Amino acid sequence: MATTAQHTTTLALAHALSAAESGFPVIPLSPGKLPALRSPHRNEPGGDVHPCRGECGLPGHGVHDATTDPAAVRALFAAAPWATGYGIACGRAPHQLIGIDLDVTPTTAGATAAATEAGATGVSTSAASTATDPTPDSVVALQQLAFQHLFTLPETVVVLTPSGGRHIWLSGPAGVTVPNSAGRLAPGIDVRGAGGYLVGPGSVTARGAYRLAPGSAGLTPAACPRALLRLLTPPERGRHAGPGGHRGRPAQGHGLVQFVLAAHAGQRNTRLFWAACRAYEHGFGDSLAPTLVDAAVRTGLTEREARATIASAARLTAGPA
Incomplete structure (x- = not known):
């Protein structure tokens, strides 16, 4: 068992180093998809919401630890030998990564997996839908948004989740901050932007492994369509x-x-x-x-x-x- 766990951590580090080499800042994750290193301020007033974002110089500040420096990545994983995956910080140069997380309910998990295999990088999933295996609500919602606001998702990186959902990776323009949100865009659609992170492909969690969708290997995040970007960036308060x-x-x-x-x-x-x-x-x-x-x-x-x-x-x- 210990050998298996060590192998999983080694693979996670290898995937993380590869992502960092491609310009994606990374952090180690636990099997529960949370940052593997606990906050050094957990026993101080404020606890998990302590205002420090790494200024103290210690690791354990979640996504604020994310780095592309290979030596720093190795140091983070060395401090968290229980890590089985890695997170990729969103909203950071050079990719300004935006993640569109299409969630599923248990009754539609099979539908999403089939739809992803059929056409992971597009909005349409009609080829994978049947009368007994309906299109997930989150995919339908994204289809409706694309129709209403006249945009088409470009060919881009898509990561399949263990639950049957998918993460669509897009690149935002420099100087534009896309906030994180849960269900604000549409039911079942979460957005990962500045200050958030996505579970990287190759990670192993308590629920299973994250993997690249067919056709995603070798791709980089495509530019977010302007119409969609407007939906992701609410007007000033x-x-x-x-x-x-x-x-x-x-x-x-x-x-x-x-x-x-x-x-x-x-x-x-x-x-x-x-x-x-x-x-x-x-x-x-x-x-x-x-x-x-x-x-x-x-x-x-x-x-x-x-x-x-x-x-x-x-x-x-x-x-x-």
């Missing part, structure tokens, strides 16, 4: 502020809290995560977090569970390094 600038925030925060309070058993954690993501995306996550924790506890979650979920939302929607 000031344009949506009501009279008095930020005075619209409390009402919005109140709605998110009510959304959490209305959760039933089986949806409490999901609703809390969604609400926290929206709050952090709009810049008031930290101030609303205590109220969200209180609301989640009232629905039946423990305080520890609530804080962990909100910390995950904070990490997902973190700003650029």
Whole structure:
């Protein structure tokens, strides 16, 4: 067993070094897809959401540790011999990587896998769909967005996930910040941008391996279509502020809290995560977090569970390094 684990880590390092050589900043990941190195500030006030992003000089700052330097990559993996995969930082030069994560539900996982094999780099999956194996909702949603906003996805890198989903890699223009989001673009579509990361192909997780889709080998991320880029970069917050600038925030925060309070058993954690993501995306996550924790506890979650979920939302929607 130890030999197998060591082999998996060695392969992960090899894949990570190859990605770094191609200009993709990388970090080691645990089997749970989280950064393998724990925060050096975990016992300090702030814990997982400590403001330090590596300025202290110690490893363990998640995506902010990402590097293309081979010696630094080896050092990170040497400090995390349990790593079985690697993450690729998005929004960083030279590729300015943007990840379009098409998620699936268990009932459509088989459909996505078949669709990906048939046409992984396109939006259309009609050739892979049948009456008994429907196209996943996230793919349908992306098809609708492409039709409504008149764009076509170019041939680009696509990574197949163990759950049957796929990650579409695109390149953004320098100087444009694409934020992370979960379900904002459409249900089942998450976006990985500045401050986020994608699990790299060749990684092994608790759920299985990530691998390049057929035809992706040798490709680099294609430029993101302008129409899609506009959807990924919301207007500046000031344009949506009501009279008095930020005075619209409390009402919005109140709605998110009510959304959490209305959760039933089986949806409490999901609703809390969604609400926290929206709050952090709009810049008031930290101030609303205590109220969200209180609301989640009232629905039946423990305080520890609530804080962990909100910390995950904070990490997902973190700003650029």
